[in-house]
Amino acid sequence: MLPPMISLFIYAYYSNLPSVKHPLILGIITGVIFFGYILFKLIKLIKLREKLRLGYDAELAVGQELNTLMRHGYHVFHDVTLKNTISSFNIDHVVVGKTGVYAIETKGRSKPLFKNGGHQHRVNFDGKRLRFPGWSEEKPAEQATRQAQSLQQWLSHAVGEAVTVKAVIALPGWYVTHTQRSEIAVINGKNPERYFNAQRPENTSEKFIHQIAHQLENICRDIEPIALTKPKS
Numbered sequence: 001m002l003p004p005m006i007s008l009f010i011y012a013y014y015s016n017l018p019s020v021k022h023p024l025i026l027g028i029i030t031g032v033i034f035f036g037y038i039l040f041k042l043i044k045l046i047k048l049r050e051k052l053r054l055g056y057d058a059e060l061a062v063g064q065e066l067n068t069l070m071r072h073g074y075h076v077f078h079d080v081t082l083k084n085t086i087s088s089f090n091i092d093h094v095v096v097g098k099t100g101v102y103a104i105e106t107k108g109r110s111k112p113l114f115k116n117g118g119h120q121h122r123v124n125f126d127g128k129r130l131r132f133p134g135w136s137e138e139k140p141a142e143q144a145t146r147q148a149q150s151l152q153q154w155l156s157h158a159v160g161e162a163v164t165v166k167a168v169i170a171l172p173g174w175y176v177t178h179t180q181r182s183e184i185a186v187i188n189g190k191n192p193e194r195y196f197n198a199q200r201p202e203n204t205s206e207k208f209i210h211q212i213a214h215q216l217e218n219i220c221r222d223i224e225p226i227a228l229t230k231p232k233s
Contacts, residue, residue, distance in 0.1 A: 058108030059092055062170045062189040066093055066104070072193055073097060075213040077220050082154055091147050093170075096213050099199035101155065101163060103148040106170040106189070107140050122175045127182030130169070141184055144169050158215040161208070 059078075066076050074097035081090050093104040111121045112134055124131040129138050148167035155163040170189045178186065187195050 054108035054110060056108075058170075058172050059106045061172045062104070062106045063093060065189045065192050066095060069095060069097070069192055069196060072197065074196065075209075075216070077216050080151075080216060080220060082150060082219070089147065089150070091151060094151065094216060095196065096209060096216065097196065098201050098204075098209070099196055100202050100204075101151075101165045101212060102168050102196070103144070103151045103165050104168040104170050105140060105144040105147060106172070109171060109174065111173065121173060122177060123171060123186075124177045124179050125169075125182070125184075125186045127178075127180045127184065130171075130186070140169050141167075144184055155212055155215060159208070159211045163212060164202070 063078050066078075069076055074095055077094040077096075079090060079092070080094045081088055091103050092106045095102040095104065109123075109132065120133040122133065125141075128141055129136050130140055144167040148165045152163055152165035155165065167184045169184060169186045171186060172189045174188050176186045176188055185195065
């Protein structure tokens with residue numbers, strides 16, 4: 001952005017255009033435009049930073065809650081990356097246990113602040129759309145379904161048997177109400193054993209559960225302990 005501005009200023013300075021003949025006026029106009037552009041980009045970056053920070057905090061909060069499931073015999077994985085022939089994508093959390101396999105998509109959403117200083121933190125889910133106070137969203141349900149299906153296909157191929165994966169959306173800090181039956185579950189992540197232990201146990205053996213967990217461990221534990229193998233200087 002800056003080089004074109006400088007080029008325009010130099011061209012106008014040495015040209016005979018009457019409207020831009022005075023270099024001071026052109027310099028002020030150029031500076032205002034440039035400052036406005038920088039301010040616009042800065043505001044966008046600040047908003048992006050807040051959005052990413054909210055998403056990170058939400059994933060961290062849900063991940064910490066899900067880890068408590070390991071006391072109940074579940075296997076818990078975070079940031080599971082799956083790759084196909086076209087691209088790769090990330091599943092926030094995967095839970096494997098006696099009641100099934102779950103692909104959990106976490107969404108961080110700020111609660112609106114009203115004039116009286118109070119927050120409204122209830123969200124209704126009708127099976128397709130999340131209805132927040134003041135807005136609604138369909139993409140989280142679509143994304144959760146898509147990722148559960150992809151994980152289901154990958155695991156079925158990896159273990160050589162059919163695996164069913166259930167889609168879950170986690171909204172930390174929100175009180176969730178289901179208005180219609182749906183194959184997608186929406187939870188706030190708090191005390192997750194209440195949801196997972198309440199599901200009907202699947203007719204799967206411990207051996208099959210460990211086979212599924214083993215495949216997930218292979219793609220999650222992919223960082224070598226460099227500090228242990230680094231030669232001494």
